[in-house]
Amino acid sequence: MIPRPKPQKDRLRRTMMFMNAQKPGLIKDAYIYGCDSIMLDLEDAVAENQKDSxxxxxxxxxxxxxxxxxxxxxxxxxLDTPHWQEDIRVCVAGGADGIRIAKCESAQDVITVEKAVEAAEEEFGVEKGRTLLMAALESPKGILNAYEICAASDRMLGVAISGGDFRKCMQTKPTRDGIDMVTARGMMLIAARAAGVQCFDTVFTDLDDEEGFRAEVQQNKAMGFDGKSLINPKQIRYVHEVFAPTEKEIIQAEQMVSAFRENAAKGLGVFTVNGKMVDIAFIPGAERTLRLAKACGLYEGDLV
Amino acid sequence: MEIKKTAMAGTLESSDAQVTVEPGNGTVELELSSSVMNQYGRQIKETVLATLERLEVDNAKITVVDKGALDCTLAARIECAVFRSCDKADKDIPWGGMIR
Structure with missing residues (x-):
């Protein structure tokens, strides 16, 4: 048995790769690809008569x-299937870091899952509150209720939009500029930030359209997503590249944080760095940049 | 557990194993074929028998067609086949108890 460290709500999640939990050939070495998170799938990837297996x-x-x-x-x-309760028992008993709630539409859905998770933690002697939750928003109703979903539980680490189902509901198709989902993505991002949780974009399914994939990843980064769901290991590297901070951003963040700490010690709240005004409002963002840079292997300092 | 009817789990894909259990004739009877029989035949047999013992199965015919499954995959397929044969595979699985 491999004891896993306690899951962190705020960890880096640039890439979350789906893997069919039923396929031993896939899950046995999923970690070698270097994605930040893997999502072992009991839902759509698994045929109805193989859920138990x-x-x-x-x-x-x-x-x-x-x-x-x-x-x-x-x-x-x-939650509209006969499988979710046993799914939760096995996740908690096995010590999964988190559970992704499919087709989440309301705070009540999150609370329903949370109760079952709590009962399973009790049953299997797992530390209460250890198992994190995230929600997939797959319908217009899910998007409209995004804030209450994000804020429904302390266990919530973030939300993700699920493009396939969402586009079906909206009667749209994927477009090159993302116009088909820009409103939904934006609403979900605002809700996630308001609730202080992370936000992830949907999968890009056309593996042959490299240009389209790159355009979407760049748009994700520009919109403020924390990361993206992926379906193939070959997509990982590019997302990590795009989500990595630039050298200029890292230097600027480092200067801001160290200047802030020096000035705060002297009793100064607002000051300038390279001619730009800096106060406490800039610091969490700068620290986040440094943490991201550290995770990407681009920063080795000790400010974070 | 008592094997009540024939049940199967797993596939013939690489890294997997297909396991069939049937009601036995008073003992455990194992039929094993594996793509890595020469290297791992003994270990696979030990895993199969240890898993059946853990599930308290002492009366069954079990057929394993192994395609290079890890021990943990093999155990998962055997457990699923045995629980299916008792119609108990869908809920209230003793995770961490009999399944470990």
Whole structure:
């Protein structure tokens, strides 16, 4: 058995890669690709008559395989299926870091899952509150209720939009400039930031359209997403590249943080760095840049 | 557990194993074929028998077609087949108890 460290709500999640929990060939070495999180899927990737089998496979994978620093999240079946309760039991018993709630539409959905998770933590002697939650918003109703969903539980680490189902509801198709989902993405981002949780974009499914993929990742970064769901390891590197801070951003953040600490010690709240005004409002962002840079191997200082 | 009917779990894909359990004739009867029989045959057999013992199965015919599964995959497929044969695979699985 591999004991996993306590899951962190605020960790780096640039890339979250889906893996079919039923396929041993995939899940046994999923960590070697270097994505930040893997999402072992009990939902759509698993055929209806193999849901039971996928859980046995998942349990042993969670207990046996050393995923190292890669976060392990499990996507459970929807609350309108007969599977989700047993899915939650196996996730908690196996020690998954987090659970992704599919087709989440309301705060009540989050609370329903949270109660079952709490009961499972009690049943299996897992530290209460250890198992994190995230929600996938897949419908217009989910997007409209994004804020209450994000704020529904202390366990919530973030929300993700699920493009396939959402576009179906909206009767749209993927477009090159992302206009089909720009409103939904924006609403979800605002809700996530207001609630203080992370926000992730949907998968890009056309593996042959490299240009389209790159355009979408750049737009994700510009809009303020924390990361993206992926379906193939070959997509990881580019997302990490785009989400890494530039050298200029890192230097600027480093100067701001160290200047802030020096000035605060002298009793000064507002000052200038390279001619630009800086006060406490800039510091969390600068620290985040440094943490991201550190995770990307671009910063080795000790300010964060 | 008592094997009540024939049940199967797993696939013939690489890194997987297909396991079939049937009601036995008073003992455990194992039929094993593996793509890595020469290297790992003994270890696979030990894993199969240890898993059946943990599940308290002492009367069954079990057929394993192994395609290079890890021990944990093999155990998962055997457990699923046994629980399916008792119609108990869908809920209230003893995670961390009999399944470990």
């Amino acid at each position: 996928a859980r046995f496979s998942l349990y042993h994978a969670l207990k046996t395989i050393d995923y190292g620093d890669t976060e392990v999240i499990v996507r459970i079946n929807g």
